[in-house]
Amino acid sequence: MIRPNQKAGAENLLFNCAGLSSGDHLLVLREDPDYAYYDSEIADVIVECARQNGVRASVQTIPFDPMEARLPQSVVAEMKAADRTLFLSRTGDQLRFNPEITNIRPIMSYALDVEMLGSGFGSADYAGFVALKNAVNTALADATHIHVTCPLGTDFCGPGAAFPTASAADVSVTRFPMSVFAPVPSAGFSGVVIQDGFLVGTGSKFYEPYGCDLQEPLAVAFEDNRLTGFSGHPMDVHCAQMHYEKVGQMFDLDPMTMHSWHAGIHPGCAYPTPAHENYERWSGSAFGNPRLMHFHTCGNYAPGEICLNVLDPTIRVDGVAVWEHGVFRPELIEGGSDILEAYPSIRAVFDAPAQQVGQGPNGRLSAG
Known part of the structure; x- marks a missing residue:
């Protein structure tokens, strides 16, 4: 039954x-x-x-x-x-x-x-989330300035999203559920991403080791399409440098690239167990929750081979915090309120968003 x-x-x-x-x-x-x-x-x-x-x-x-x-x-x-x-x-x-x-x-x-x-992830109306994704894409493309921060110190900014096509058709498959906006090219952006817990693969290739554990938050600086350095615990810096170098050699690519980024738009997306218990499964499903922001690095293409992940981002679009500490507020973009009104199943997941996105016992993304 x-x-x-x-x-x-x-x-x-x-x-x-x-x-x-x-x-x-x-x-x-x-x-x-x-x-x-x-x-x-x-x-x-x-x-x-x-x-x-x-x-x-x-x-x-x-x-x-x-x-x-x-x-x-x-x-x-x-x-x-x-x-x-x-x-x-x-x-x-x-x-x-x-x-x-x-x-x-x-x-x-x-x-x-x-x-x-x-759950609400699977049952909230698909068509409504496509409309929401398109509204976010438009808001980001029309922006003149985007500024991203997080509680651990992520801080980067840049212009409006320069999507590669007017329609921002970012993938060749239909995604179900629809849970992210189109990847924003990193060209024109610069600053620092604070990666907590681990570095992990992107679902493009499943190499070993798929995850690289970190002892403390790691600062990853970038400018346009280049990663410019790591800072933090000396062992973490060494491990990150070696991990990027190894993956780059494995697939004959320039590892120090930052291609693009996006955040989740689907508050029904939940991942109830700690990410470190199964990095492959976590990285392939949890990213749709607005509490997570996801970066494509190590390869000048989406999705790259190593992703960075930030918990509870704040994303200000022309000064308006459309994401605030991991809470996505669609009513702050044009058409967002209309979508929530038209689709009660979508309103329901925004009213009761999933909070579990793979955090460890310390409430953060962690390696154990």
């Missing part, structure tokens, strides 16, 4: 996001549940809900390559033949910036289990 909250999340995915109708074909591509990244139930719930609504659904378990997204041509052909394809696999995340799959329009699920699917 599908629980009512799980059905609400699955129907939000199938109809508000995927746009499916009775008679359509959904292809679900999942990774082996033994990896313990996605739970084994979420595919069953989505497929059963699809069938109850007359949608034909088929499921395939596909291989997962930690270093490179590989899809057999037979699977690509099936994706093209289906009305929509849903990835319950990190392969979909690895493909999210690949323009070759844009016309296939696959969906990548950042709801990793039935709890996330059945």
Whole structure:
């Protein structure tokens, strides 16, 4: 039996996001549940809900390559033949910036289990969050000055967001739930990001070690597209330098790059266990909560290979704190209040935002 909250999340995915109708074909591509990244139930719930609504659904378990997204041509052909394809696999995340799959329009699920699917994260109206994302993109692009701080000392600023296209079409897959705005290019920005707890990968490639633990908050200075230095505990500085150098050599790229940044827009996104217990799972799902801000570094492309993460950012757009200490206030951007009024399910998650985003016992992002 599908629980009512799980059905609400699955129907939000199938109809508000995927746009499916009775008679359509959904292809679900999942990774082996033994990896313990996605739970084994979420595919069953989505497929059963699809069938109850007359949608034909088929499921395939596909291989997962930690270093490179590989899809057999037979699977690509099936994706093209289906009305929509849903990835319950990190392969979909690895493909999210690949323009070759844009016309296939696959969906990548950042709801990793039935709890996330059945929460406000999965059930709050998808179309409303797309509208909210677009409103944020417009506000950032129209701004003349953006200033970002955090309680630990992050402090950087720059001009309005110079998105690469007018529409800020930032990925080649449809993301479900919609939980971030388009990555803001770092060109024109400068200052310092304070990274607490750890450095971690971006979901592009799953190398070892995926996380680099830090003893104390690490200051990461940058200017435009360059990281200009680390400061903090001497051991942390040494570990960060070695980690960036190692990852750069591993993938033959310039490690000291800062490509772009974004913050979460979905207060329903929760991660109830400490990030350090599973860095891969945390970095692939928690970033959608407004309490987290996420930076793409180590590679002059999104998402890069090492991400920085800041807890409880304040983001001032032309002097207005649209994010304040990790609280996103959509009513402060044009059209935001209208979206909250039009979508009660979105208003509900803003009225009761998730607070758990992977903090450790000390209430901060920590390595243990």
